[in-house]
Amino acid sequence: DAKTTQPPSMDCAEGRAANLPCNHSTISGNEYVYWYRQIHSQGPQYIIHGLKNNETNEMASLIITEDRKSSTLILPHATLRDTAVYYCIDKLIFGTGTRLQVFP
């Protein structure tokens, strides 16, 4: 069964980079890794996704290991508004997520 593993919580100072890890050792060769965040039980907000190569967009960067068993979401300059629960998903399955707290 698909399963992702993330640390339950992380802190980050405002303006610093937030690096959020995820293990997805069950991922298959043609499955993308998706990252979302959720604030106050709103619908999950799409952040980024990738297959094999590292990806970057206006929100974040995604670093995927060569064996594809783990990835890291990077928020390069965290702000207070980035405080949220961050999820990586594999095969449509959500893990328990990481609660990121950005502090001043």
Place this chain on the structure above:
Amino acid sequence: SAVISQKPSRDICQRGTSLTIQCQVDSQVTMMFWYRQQPGQSLTLIATANQGSEATYESGFVIDKFPISRPNLTFSTLTVSNMSPEDSSIYLCSARGGLRSTEQFFGPGTRLTVL
């Protein structure tokens, strides 16, 4: 990005009744999904809504309890049947496979309370 809307946004229902939740995407998508999020927990996949055929349900979810329709490439419904208080949850619609075909987006959710 695709914009997904859901109706109703919230409802309070009596035990034993049924509620149908509608999901509308502003563009055609290949895949639509339904999730449930119980208070304080992560999201759980209920089923994949297949256009023109029966939905594909995840373990623990059955068609009699959660019938799903998907009549076209932009619309789906989820019915929560014979509700009990344990069905109180947020129900979320998701879609993948639009113009930027591998992106997947979520609707705002329907907050259901069963008394």
